[in-house]
Amino acid sequence: MNKKTKVNAAILIIGNEILSGRTQDTNTSTLAIWLNSIGVKVEEVRVIPDIEQTIIDTLNFFRSTYNYVFTTGGIGPTHDDITAQSVSKTFGIKYEIHKEAFKMLESYYKPGEFNEGRQKMSWMPENANLIYNPTSGAPGFSVENVFCLPGVPSILKSMLGGLTNSIVGGKPIKSHTISLRTVESEIANSLTKVQNDNKDVEIGSYPFFHAGKLGVSIVIRSEDQTKIDVCNSQILNFINAKNIEVVDR
């Protein structure tokens, strides 16, 4: 199969705890780095509350706009975990006990410990594909292009390896970073020129403050290493001409 050059995704973070500021989301970064490595570009992230209609509306927009959709959060056993039932309604699929998930959970827990709360985690859209969870038993699931993962970062991370074969990415997006001892305004004009000369390469400029010193990281991103190399040498040219110290490249 030929790989498509552009494969994209959106991430939907479901959870009041992120919106209240109580919990710092780290799953976006984890998912984005993993997706980049398999040739999928994240084009949008939304954080929304635990409200069924909001979840359904957002999923309907995402699944028709992007190649892949990843949700995090809301698949645990408590009342505020409503992702599985919302996905069922989104696709108009029955919400029921998933036999395979039920067996998986039943064998994970000690006899007598597989209570009603835990059984809730086997309720899913009918015939959903399971996503294996090596950390804590309860599987994630996918329906068509929508993949539902838990909110706990360590558990989410442990599930990505098993997911990789389910995702058909495009060409991996490569990146190259040049870190400079300068400030953005010193290089802004020259960098704009390089960007204008290389319109299909993504060039970002990010100020940093590290070990008491200011600097700027220039990040060049493209699927095509040759194009990255061209930009890199154009940037190094003006940096040398300006006598700017390169910290790392």
Next chain:
Amino acid sequence: MNKKTKVNAAILIIGNEILSGRTQDTNTSTLAIWLNSIGVKVEEVRVIPDIEQTIIDTLNFFRSTYNYVFTTGGIGPTHDDITAQSVSKTFGIKYEIHKEAFKMLESYYKPGEFNEGRQKMSWMPENANLIYNPTSGAPGFSVENVFCLPGVPSILKSMLGGLTNSIVGGKPIKSHTISLRTVESEIANSLTKVQNDNKDVEIGSYPFFHAGKLGVSIVIRSEDQTKIDVCNSQILNFINAKNIEVVDR
């Protein structure tokens, strides 16, 4: 003036570096905690790329849907900083040198250092209100209910104090957390009952793993302390009945 009971906001994180996973967003949590403290509830967050039309479309939806909109990122001097021009187009306002911002920046830099790149940071929507920046000189700005802040977390944080008087919040949202040595499935049913009996209170359940031990934090949120107290005692009742250890409350 009577305070409205419900005042809400949305946050728009502008930046390819967040979508690529290179940079971990922390501004959402900073803004959400600050907004909560002045009675504004964050109802949605979106992370979008540095694309003008995407910024304009999202801003138009946000500013007509929520009381306040906060953007982060894209107000620096480089080619990928396009927030100010996008806000100008969103409101159909001229994008031009803001005289007050220009003077502010001119006096911030040493003579001869106020170059073209730095001057770009004084380009804004005509008559925008400035947001004072005590850290690095370049001000943020607001137009109507849209407030534009920088992406660098330490600079953003330093600007919030000066902004507080520009925001008219509702009743501050109070919260109470009970941390338990248990797992979610043990308390799911009882907690559902408390939520059903107190529908206008937001009750969240969050598993944690700390110092080698599993636990669950229950977070009760409301503008009304009495309602929080009612939920708290109902929760403590079933916790005592179940002999669950309270770690912190």
